[in-house]
Amino acid sequence: MALTFAATPRTPQVVAPRPRGKRGRAARRSLTGWAFAGPATLMVVGLSIFPAVWAFFISRTKWNGIAPATDVGWRNYQRIATDPDAIAAAQHTLVLTVLFVPGSILLGILIAVALNQRIRLIGFYRTCIFVPYVASAAATGILASFVFNPQFGAANEALRRLGLPAQQFLESPGQALIVICLIALWGEVGFCAVIYLAALQDIPRELVEAATVDGAGKWRVFRHITLPELRPVTVFTAIWQTITAMQLFDLIYTTTRGGPMNSTQTVVYYIYELAFQTQRLGYGAAVAYLLFAVTMLLTVGVIWYNRRSGSGAF
Amino acid sequence: MTSTRRGRRTRLLAAATAALLLTAACTGGTDDGDDGKDAAAGYDPAAAVTLTWWTGQTSEAEQVAEGLAAEYHAAHPNVTIKTSAGAPTTDDLLTKLSAGFAGGSYPDISYAFGNWAGDLAASGKTQDLTAFVAEKSFAWTEIPEAARTVATSGGKVIGIPALVDNLALIYNKKLFDAAGEAYPSDDWSWEQFRAAAKKLTNPATSTYGTAYSVSGSEDTTWHLWPLLWQHGGKILDGTKPAFNSDAGVKALELLRAMAVDDKSMYLDQTDEKYGPLFNSGHVAMMLSGPWSLLDIKDAKLDYGVAALPGVNGDHQTVSGPDLWVLFDHDDANRAGAARAFIKWLTSAQIDAKWNLKVGNLPLRSAERDTPEFAAYVKEYPGGQKFFDNLANAKQARPTVAGYEVMSRNVGDGIAKVLQGAATPKEALDEAARKSADALEE
Numbered sequence: 156m157a158l159t160f161a162a163t164p165r166t167p168q169v170v171a172p173r174p175r176g177k178r179g180r181a182a183r184r185s186l187t188g189w190a191f192a193g194p195a196t197l198m199v200v201g202l203s204i205f206p207a208v209w210a211f212f213i214s215r216t217k218w219n220g221i222a223p224a225t226d227v228g229w230r231n232y233q234r235i236a237t238d239p240d241a242i243a244a245a246q247h248t249l250v251l252t253v254l255f256v257p258g259s260i261l262l263g264i265l266i267a268v269a270l271n272q273r274i275r276l277i278g279f280y281r282t283c284i285f286v287p288y289v290a291s292a293a294a295t296g297i298l299a300s301f302v303f304n305p306q307f308g309a310a311n312e313a314l315r316r317l318g319l320p321a322q323q324f325l326e327s328p329g330q331a332l333i334v335i336c337l338i339a340l341w342g343e344v345g346f347c348a349v350i351y352l353a354a355l356q357d358i359p360r361e362l363v364e365a366a367t368v369d370g371a372g373k374w375r376v377f378r379h380i381t382l383p384e385l386r387p388v389t390v391f392t393a394i395w396q397t398i399t400a401m402q403l404f405d406l407i408y409t410t411t412r413g414g415p416m417n418s419t420q421t422v423v424y425y426i427y428e429l430a431f432q433t434q435r436l437g438y439g440a441a442v443a444y445l446l447f448a449v450t451m452l453l454t455v456g457v458i459w460y461n462r463r464s465g466s467g468a469f
Numbered sequence: 470m471t472s473t474r475r476g477r478r479t480r481l482l483a484a485a486t487a488a489l490l491l492t493a494a495c496t497g498g499t500d501d502g503d504d505g506k507d508a509a510a511g512y513d514p515a516a517a518v519t520l521t522w523w524t525g526q527t528s529e530a531e532q533v534a535e536g537l538a539a540e541y542h543a544a545h546p547n548v549t550i551k552t553s554a555g556a557p558t559t560d561d562l563l564t565k566l567s568a569g570f571a572g573g574s575y576p577d578i579s580y581a582f583g584n585w586a587g588d589l590a591a592s593g594k595t596q597d598l599t600a601f602v603a604e605k606s607f608a609w610t611e612i613p614e615a616a617r618t619v620a621t622s623g624g625k626v627i628g629i630p631a632l633v634d635n636l637a638l639i640y641n642k643k644l645f646d647a648a649g650e651a652y653p654s655d656d657w658s659w660e661q662f663r664a665a666a667k668k669l670t671n672p673a674t675s676t677y678g679t680a681y682s683v684s685g686s687e688d689t690t691w692h693l694w695p696l697l698w699q700h701g702g703k704i705l706d707g708t709k710p711a712f713n714s715d716a717g718v719k720a721l722e723l724l725r726a727m728a729v730d731d732k733s734m735y736l737d738q739t740d741e742k743y744g745p746l747f748n749s750g751h752v753a754m755m756l757s758g759p760w761s762l763l764d765i766k767d768a769k770l771d772y773g774v775a776a777l778p779g780v781n782g783d784h785q786t787v788s789g790p791d792l793w794v795l796f797d798h799d800d801a802n803r804a805g806a807a808r809a810f811i812k813w814l815t816s817a818q819i820d821a822k823w824n825l826k827v828g829n830l831p832l833r834s835a836e837r838d839t840p841e842f843a844a845y846v847k848e849y850p851g852g853q854k855f856f857d858n859l860a861n862a863k864q865a866r867p868t869v870a871g872y873e874v875m876s877r878n879v880g881d882g883i884a885k886v887l888q889g890a891a892t893p894k895e896a897l898d899e900a901a902r903k904s905a906d907a908l909e910e
Contacts, residue, residue, distance in 0.1 A: 219567075219588055219591075219870070220563075220564070220567030220568075220570075220571075221563075221566065221567050221570060221588045221589060221591060221592040222588065222591035222592050222593070222870065223593070306675045306751075307675070325738065326736070326738050328888070328890070411738060412684055412738070412739060413685075414683065414684055414685060414738045414884065415683065415738050415884070415888060416683075416881070416884055416885050416888055416890055417685070417881060428877070431564065432686075432873075432877065433873045433874045433877050434563075434567075434588060434873055435874065435907075
C-alpha cells in the first residue's frame with residue numbers, strides 16, 4: 156500500500172505537454188504502459204472486481220453453495236431491514252467505530268508527540284509502539300483471550316491485587332464489545348502513531364520558530380500550528396480507521412466468535428456467519444453489499460467535505 | 470480529453486457486462502441430475518477406473534486411509550484411488566465441495582458431517598444408494614439405526630455412515646472422591662445430575678460441576694436434543710419447528726436452573742474450552758462423545774463413563790454420525806467402483822482396521838468380537854460404554870435443508886437462557902419463529 160501525504164502542497168506539479176510522436180511510437184509507448192500496468196490490472200480485475208460483481212448476482216439469489224440457486228430479486232435486501240440480527244449487528248459495528256476511531260486518533264497523536272521528543276532510546280520506544288501493529292490480529296486475539304479470561308486471566312489477577320472486583324470481560328455481554336475495542340486499540344494505535352509521527356516531522360520548522368518568536372507558548376504552538384498541520388493526516392486516519400473498525404473480523408473470530416449472546420457480532424462477522432456458517436450465501440452477499448455501500452458513502456462524504464473545505468489529503 | 474475518457478468508460482462498461490454474463494452463467498444452470506436411472510447401471514467390474522477420495526482426515530488417520538486405498542488397489546489393480554484429505558479441516562470440506570460443484574470437479578467419494586446430508590442431497594449430484602444398501606450382502610442393519618437415518622435424505626440413501634458416536638456422561642473420578650460423592654450410574658435422573666453438579670462446584674478452586682457450550686453453534690444445540698427427546702418432544706413436525714413444545718421448555722429449564730440458579734455449570738463461550746478444563750480437573754462432569762477420549766488419555770485423567778441421565782428411565786442419547794457421500798459423474802463404471810470400494814471399506818473386517826485403529830467406535834455391531842475391538846477397549850477404558858450406548862441413540866437429527874439455520878437460532882436461544890437473558894419459553898419460541906422460513910423453503 157503506497158501512501159502519500161501532501162500536508163501542505165506548496166509546489167503544484169506542472170506536467171509539461173507531451174510532444175506528439177509518430178503513431179508507431181505512440182502505440183509502443185502505450186504497449187509499454189500496459190506491460191507495466193497489465194499484470195496488476197489483471198490481478199485486480201480477476202481477484203477483486205470479478206468476485207465483487209459475481210457477489211452482486213449471488214446477492215439476488217437464494218443459494219447455499221450446493222443446491223442450484225433460485226432467483227429472488229431484491230428480497231434479500233428487503234429482508235435486511237426487518238432482520239433483528241442484522242440491525243443488532245449494525246449497532247455493534249456503530250458502537251465499535253464510535254469508540255475505536257476517535258480513540259485511536261487521540262491516542263495516536265498523544266503517542267506521536269511523545270515519540271517526537273529528543274530523548275535517549277527513542278528508536279527503541281518507537282519500535283515497541285509499532286510491534287503490536289505488526290503482530291497479526293489473530294495472534295493478538297488469542298493472547299488477549301488468555302489475558303482477559305475471567306477465571307484464570309492476568310487482567311482479573313491485576314484487579315484483585317488492586318482490590319477491585321473481578322470482571323467477566325469477554326464473557327459478559329455488556330463488557331465484551333468494549334474489551335474488544337481496547338484490544339483493537341492496542342493493536343492499531345502503533346499505526347496511527349507512526350503516521351502522526353511522520354506528519355509531525357513534516358511540519359516546517361520555520362512555522363514553529365516563527366510562532367515561538369511571536370511569543371507563543373508550547374500549548375499555543377500545538378493548538379495553532381501542529382493541529383492544523385495534522386489535519387489532512389487526520390482525515391486520512393479517520394477514514395482508514397473507520398474502514399478498519401467496520402471490517403474488524405479476525406480479532407472477534409479469535410476472541411468471542413460473536414458472542415456472548417451475539418453482543419460482539421458486528422456486520423462483518425454476521426456476514427461470515429450467514430455465508431460460511433449457515434450457508435446462506437445469497438443473503439450474506441446482500442448484507443455485504445449493503446456494508447460496501449455504506450463504507451463507500453462514508454468515504455465519499457468525508458472526501459467531499461474535505462475537498463470543499465480545502466485541505467489536501469485526497 | 471473528454472472523448473477518450475468516454476471511450477474508456479464504454480470499454481470498462483463492456484468488460485463489466487461481459488463479466489456479469491459470465492458470472493450469471495456460473496450461479497445458474499445446474500440441473501438436479503435425477504433422471505430416475507441408477508448411476509451404476511451397466512457397471513463393468515473389470516473396467517479400469519480412477520476414483521477420487523476425499524477422506525476429511527488429518528495426518529495420522531489420513532495415512533491409514535492411504536494404506537487402505539493401496540491395499541484395495543493391490544487386490545483390484547484396475548481401480549486406482551486418488552486419496553487426499555480434500556480440505557485442511559473436515560469443516561472446510563463443505564466449502565470445498567460447493568466450490569467443486571460450481572467448477573464441475575468434485576470427488577467420487579467424500580467424507581461429510583451428518584448435518585450436511587440434507588444440503589448435499591439437494592445438490593442433485595449424489596448417487597441414490599437405496600437399492601444398493603438393501604442388498605443382503607451389504608448387511609445395512611448392522612449399522613446403528615441413527616446413523617442409517619442420517620444417511621437418508623428425502624427417502625433416498627445418499628451415503629454410507631463413516632463414523633458413529635454418541636453423547637454420554639464422562640466424569641472425573643478424583644473430583645467425585647474428593648467431594649465424597651458416589652459416581653454417576655447408568656440410571657441417574659437429571660435431578661441427581663443437577664444435585665451432584667451443585668455439590669461438586671467450588672468457586673474457591675474454580676471447579677464446576679459440569680460445563681455447557683454457549684457459543685450458539687451446533688455444539689450448543691445438539692446437547693439439548695437428547696433432553697428434548699427424553700421429555701417426549703420432537704425437533705420438527707414435518708418441516709415446522711416443534712422443539713418449542715412443553716417438552717423443549719422442560720428440557721431447557723433444567724439447564725437454566727443449573728446455569729443460572731445453581732451456577733454449577735461452566736459456560737463456554739467457544740466450543741473449545743470445556744474439554745481442556747475437564748482434562749485439567751476444573752470440570753467434574755461433561756456430556757461428550759468418544760472423540761474426547763484421546764485427549765483425556767493424554768491428560769492421564771482417571772475417568773469413568775455413564776449413559777446420559779434420563780427422564781422416567783428414558784436414557785436416550787443423540788448420535789452425530791458422519792458419512793461417506795458418493796457422487797454421480799454420469800459414469801456407471803466409476804459409480805459402481807466407488808460403491809464396491811465403500812462396501813469393502815465399511816465391511817466389518819476392514820472397518821476394524823479403520824475406525825478402531827484411529828480411535829473411533831466400530832461402525833458395525835459385528836465388530837464387537839474382533840481382536841481390534843478388544844485392543845480399543847483396553848486403550849480407551851470408556852470405549853465399551855460408548856459402544857453400548859449406541860443402543861440408546863434412537864432418534865436422529867433431521868436431515869432437511871435449513872437445519873443449519875435452525876440449529877444456529879436454537880443455539881443462540883439456549884445461550885441466552887443459560888446466561889439469564891431470556892426464559893426457556895421465550896427463547897425457544899423466538900428460535901422457532903426465526904427458523905420457520907429457512908425450513909419451509
